Amino acid sequence: MNNTSDEEILKLAESLHPLERKILARFKAQIALSEQTLLEGDPTLLSSQLSMAVEWLQKKNILAIATETKEEWVSLTALGKIYATEKNPFLQIADESARRGPILLSDLGLALEPEERSSAIGALKKSGALHLISGGIVERIDPSKLTEFFQLQCAIDFLDQAHQEIALCALSPADREIVLSYHRKRGKSKGIFRVDERVLRSFIPTERFRPVYEAMAASDPSDEISLLTSEMLKDGSWRGKRFRKYNIDLPPSRMTFGRRHPYQAFLGTVREKLVAMGFSEMDGPIIESEFWNMDALYMPQFHPAREIHDVYFVKGPLYDETIPEALVSRVAAAHETGVQSNKTTSVISPQPTGAAGIACEAVVPPPSAGHAAPAGHAAPAGGWGYQFDSQRTRRLILRSQGTAISARTLAALPSIPGKYFSIARCFRYDAVDATHAPDFFQVEGIVLGEDVHFRTLLGLLTLFAKEIAKAKEVKFLPAYFPFTEPSVEMHVKHPTLGWMELGGAGLFRPEVTEPLGVHVPVIAWGLGLDRLAMMALQLSDIRDLFSLDLTTIRRMS
Numbered sequence: 251m252n253n254t255s256d257e258e259i260l261k262l263a264e265s266l267h268p269l270e271r272k273i274l275a276r277f278k279a280q281i282a283l284s285e286q287t288l289l290e291g292d293p294t295l296l297s298s299q300l301s302m303a304v305e306w307l308q309k310k311n312i313l314a315i316a317t318e319t320k321e322e323w324v325s326l327t328a329l330g331k332i333y334a335t336e337k338n339p340f341l342q343i344a345d346e347s348a349r350r351g352p353i354l355l356s357d358l359g360l361a362l363e364p365e366e367r368s369s370a371i372g373a374l375k376k377s378g379a380l381h382l383i384s385g386g387i388v389e390r391i392d393p394s395k396l397t398e399f400f401q402l403q404c405a406i407d408f409l410d411q412a413h414q415e416i417a418l419c420a421l422s423p424a425d426r427e428i429v430l431s432y433h434r435k436r437g438k439s440k441g442i443f444r445v446d447e448r449v450l451r452s453f454i455p456t457e458r459f460r461p462v463y464e465a466m467a468a469s470d471p472s473d474e475i476s477l478l479t480s481e482m483l484k485d486g487s488w489r490g491k492r493f494r495k496y497n498i499d500l501p502p503s504r505m506t507f508g509r510r511h512p513y514q515a516f517l518g519t520v521r522e523k524l525v526a527m528g529f530s531e532m533d534g535p536i537i538e539s540e541f542w543n544m545d546a547l548y549m550p551q552f553h554p555a556r557e558i559h560d561v562y563f564v565k566g567p568l569y570d571e572t573i574p575e576a577l578v579s580r581v582a583a584a585h586e587t588g589v590q591s592n593k594t595t596s597v598i599s600p601q602p603t604g605a606a607g608i609a610c611e612a613v614v615p616p617p618s619a620g621h622a623a624p625a626g627h628a629a630p631a632g633g634w635g636y637q638f639d640s641q642r643t644r645r646l647i648l649r650s651q652g653t654a655i656s657a658r659t660l661a662a663l664p665s666i667p668g669k670y671f672s673i674a675r676c677f678r679y680d681a682v683d684a685t686h687a688p689d690f691f692q693v694e695g696i697v698l699g700e701d702v703h704f705r706t707l708l709g710l711l712t713l714f715a716k717e718i719a720k721a722k723e724v725k726f727l728p729a730y731f732p733f734t735e736p737s738v739e740m741h742v743k744h745p746t747l748g749w750m751e752l753g754g755a756g757l758f759r760p761e762v763t764e765p766l767g768v769h770v771p772v773i774a775w776g777l778g779l780d781r782l783a784m785m786a787l788q789l790s791d792i793r794d795l796f797s798l799d800l801t802t803i804r805r806m807s
Contacts, residue, residue: 259458262310263465264494268476269295269303274312274463282316282454304453309501312462316454322418323446324429326409330442333403334410338442339370340399344379347391355386373399402428406442418445512806513795516783517673520693520718529671529695534655536675539570541643543650545581546657547733548761550634551642555650562648562677569644577661580765582638589764633761648677652694652776653733659696660758660766667699667770673779687792691779692753698772704736707755707773711740714777715752719785729754733762734774746790753777 266274276283276291288300307313326334336342343359359367374380379395382388405425409416418426433443455463475482476494510518521531534542544556555561583589652674659670672694680688693714697706708726715721721742729739734756744750755775763772780792787806789795794802 256461259461260465262312263462263469266462266466267303267306267494269299270307271466273300273303273307274459274466277313277453277455277459277463280455280459282452284452285450287452307453310458311456312459313453314456316452318449318451321448321450323415323448324409324418324421324433325415325444325446326406327441327444330406330444331410333442334406338399338403338406339366340373341396341403343367343370343374344391344393344396344399347380347388352383352387352389355382355388358388398428401425402432402442405429409443415446506800506804512787512803513783516786517691517779520779520782521673523718524671524693524695527669529669530665532655532659532670532672534649534658534672534674536649536677537564537646538649538654539573539643540645540647541570541573541578541581542657543647543654545585545638545643546661546762546766547653548584548759549732550585550636551639552636553732560678561650562679564646564648568646569641570646571644573644577765578640578643581643582640584633584761584765585638586633586636588633589760649674650676650678652676652692653774655694656696656774657762657766660698660763660768660772663767664698666768667697667702669695669697671695682793687780692776693779693782694774694776696758696772696774698768698770700770702771702773704757704773707757707775708738710773711738711755711775711777714775714782715740715742719752719782721785725749729756731756733759735759740775740777742785744785744790745788750781750784751778752781 272292272295273288276288285297285300285304289295289297304313308315333339337345339359339362342362346358347353355371359370362370371380374391375382377395377398379392380388381390381392401424405421405428408425418429421429429443429445433441433445475488475491478488478493482488525531540551540556543561544553545551549555652672655672655674656670664670674692674694675689676692677689682688695710697710711726712724715724719742723743725741727739727741729737731737731754734754737754737756739754740752741749742752753776755773755777758772758774763769780795783795784790784792787795789806794806797803
């Protein structure tokens with residue numbers, strides 16, 4: 251016997267819940283009892299009450315699990331009950347073929363749902379029952395090849411007549427095979443059979459049971475009060491009664507409360523941090539025109555990003571007719587012949603090795619007309635030299651980059667100096683993996699001012715990486731974008747995935763700012779918020795941000 255004292259045994263017995271007393275009374279002998287036996291012995295006891303009380307007794311080390319077995323039970327789904335009345339779709343098509351004779355395959359089984367019809371025809375073809383001749387005509391369906399589908403109907407009818415669940419082990423081997431071939435587990439809407447797994451347990455008293463049971467039997471529960479009511483206080487009926495004691499040392503049941511999704515909370519934190527830094531929030535539509543999404547950003551109309559493999563086009567309406575014609579003309583001129591600007595922009599180049607530090611400072615003329623662009627990188631200074639399509643520029647697409655919002659803001663006469671940001675949902679056709687998704691969030695930002703330069707940009711990017719993404723290591727690599735020069739990519743080191751790109755940044759080219767009416771330097775960045783969240787929430791797969799699994803979501807909190 252354990253070393254529990256008589257005083258502890260007495261306290262334990264006095265703290266027993268009425269449900270626990272009811273169950274312990276069934277264990278008069280030191281033998282194991284199953285859950286089914288306990289429920290059958292007391293018709294007033296609910297299954298949920300039994301599970302709860304037995305769990306309490308296990309935590310108190312009064313009862314222990316003796317055996318635990320799993321059983322599978324079979325029932326018909328809603329679809330299975332329909333097939334019990336109308337036959338399964340395989341036999342429906344076979345009956346229709348026999349009744350109508352040779353028939354076009356496209357005219358067979360039209361009374362079925364498209365998915366049912368397609369699945370049934372495919373299975374009949376595979377079994378060799380369905381014979382096709384030239385012209386796509388079903389000549390006949392061979393009854394000798396329908397054995398499996400007749401067996402399926404027999405199993406459906408048997409379960410329908412039973413009007414209750416049946417243990418899987420009680421079915422014949424052939425019926426078991428049929429059920430397992432056509433069943434769907436709990437939670438699935440389609441399927442003919444449902445197979446539920448149940449755990450059957452039996453419990454046996456521990457060494458502590460006997461002294462606790464004796465102490466419980468010695469007390470009179472009729473004089474015990476478990477709930478003190480206002481009426482008892484008024485009439486004094488509580489006097490002389492014994493109050494049930496409670497064991498406050500037992501661990502409470504886990505309580506889960508509703509809360510904001512971790513990723514939604516992260517987006518809110520990003521917004522709060524940027525507002526606290528003096529940024530104003532900008533916004534734009536998800537359905538965007540090619541003008542704001544690409545053309546206003548000096549991306550040529552022959553750029554690969556225009557192809558259907560990279561952006562999503564909307565079915566209709568096809569064009570945005572609200573873009574001012576004068577604005578389209580200025581952007582078109584920038585594409586065709588470039589822009590004239592006497593401005594100079596102070597920039598600081600990143601180290602070629604991609605270190606987070608600053609290499610050197612230089613005053614570089616903007617890459618507009620009359621200045622040669624760096625070979626192999628920048629867009630041509632004298633425009634792209636092609637005929638701009640003013641109709642195509644109005645074509646509607648799903649926004650593929652948050653920079654479209656920056657272009658709209660620049661054209662709307664922003665404050666100078668000024669700081670703006672947006673949290674933009676973007677869409678690109680991309681293969682889904684641990685770091686890519688077809689729709690994603692970007693944090694987009696611009697800073698305008700006479701004193702803005704590349705050092706300002708690198709400082710802001712480093713601040714974002716450390717404050718928002720909680721990154722320990724940051725590096726910058728030279729990059730190319732049609733709308734910025736110089737351009738840079740920011741990379742952070744993920745503890746599991748290694749170095750990961752967070753996004754691009756740079757100084758807007760005059761070909762972007764001048765047509766939109768802005769004549770001061772503008773730094774811009776577009777960072778992947780999903781990847782920032784991966785760092786901040788310590789995730790190694792971007793898909794976990796949108797998981798439906800509550801355990802995964804709680805782990806992010």
